[in-house]
Amino acid sequence: MAAITLPRPSRPAHFGIPLRDTLALGAGVAGPLAVAGLLVPFRTHVAGANLALILVVVVVAVAAIGHRGAGALAALSSAVWFDLFLTRPYGQFTIAGSDDITTAALLLAVGLAVSQLAARARRLKVVTVADAGxxxxxxxxxxxxxxxxxxxxxxDHVRRELTGLLGLDGCRFEYGSLLGHPPQLGQDGEVTTAHGRWDVERRGWPREEIELRTVGNGHYYGRFMLRPGAGGVVALQARLVAGTLAGQVGAALADVGAGAVTEN
Incomplete structure (x- = not known):
């Protein structure tokens, strides 16, 4: 079977941020502002809590199309515009009524919570949609x-497949000790560096070799060293498949009794 190469269309970016994320961040500010403006004629006839619920829907929509950061920005933006346009005294960043203060605080808290849930649901949807290839x-x-x-x-088979699957410039396998602390692609598809989690969706691959460890029967046998290629972000699903392939190599090494190594 030939290596599966995922389409890697170029993705415009602004200041290193993918265009989709840039638009989502813009929507996080402009969306709540626009909706709050549309609600102004109803502010004297509709309870503030009901108006706040409409803004929560906007937060969910932004988080669903963007990411957690965009959703959080939309929640903050919603609370700000709710205060400015929909609470007395209108047009000022001041809230006179205690009920409106409570509603604004709840809008921010609920908005932040649902933005996280919406972003997570979108992420899980990506994971669960299996690709036949x-x-x-x-x-x-x-x-x-x-x-x-x-x-x-x-x-050798997995090394070739990883190159196509992840759009790599190169891939090699190292037996023996796991030296150094390069960025690591985990079985969960996440990349971590010495400084913590690396946001692949927003930043692309780190610009250095990334290790993908092989594990069999709870032991480490070696690692694939991935040399990232230029291009768009590799989908989480493809990274999860890469982790599965590395696990199969680990199982094969365990079956033949290869020498296990110590995790550093």
């Missing part, structure tokens, strides 16, 4: 691991 790749690798007489054959 990815499933075929996992199945083929599992079959190879079962019939291969040498773990090296599985390693």
């Amino acid at each position: 990815h499933l075929a790749l996992i199945h083929e690798t599992a079959q190879l691991a079962q019939r291969a007489t040498s773990a090296d054959a599985v390693v």
Whole structure:
């Protein structure tokens, strides 16, 4: 089976931020402002709590199309414009009524909470939509691991597939000690560096080699060293598949009794 290469369209970016994220951040500010402006004629006839609920819907919409940061910005923006346009005294960043103060505080708190939930739901949707090509790749690798007489054959197969799957410029496998602290692609598809989690969706790959460790029966046997290619962000689903393939290599190495190494 030939390596599966995911489409990697160029994605315009502003100051290093993908265009979609830039638009989502803009919507996080402009969306609540526009809706609050449309609600002005109703502010004397509709309870402030009901107006706030409409703004919560805007927060959910922004978080669903963007990311957590955009959703949080929309929640903050909603609270600000609710205060300015929909509470007395109108047109001032002052709230006279205690009920309106409570409503504004709840709008901010609920907006932040639902933005996180909406972003997480969008992320889980990406994970659960299985791609037939990815499933075929996992199945083929599992079959190879079962019939291969040498773990090296599985390693070479996965190395080639990772190159296409992740759009890499290169990929090599290292047996032995896990030296250094390069960025690491985990089984959960997340990338971490010495400074913490790396936001792949917003920043793309780190511009250095990334390790993908192979684990079998709870032991480390080596790692793939991934040299990122230029282009767009690699989807979370593809990164999860990469983690699964590395796990199959670890299982193959465990079956042949390769020497395990100590995690650093």
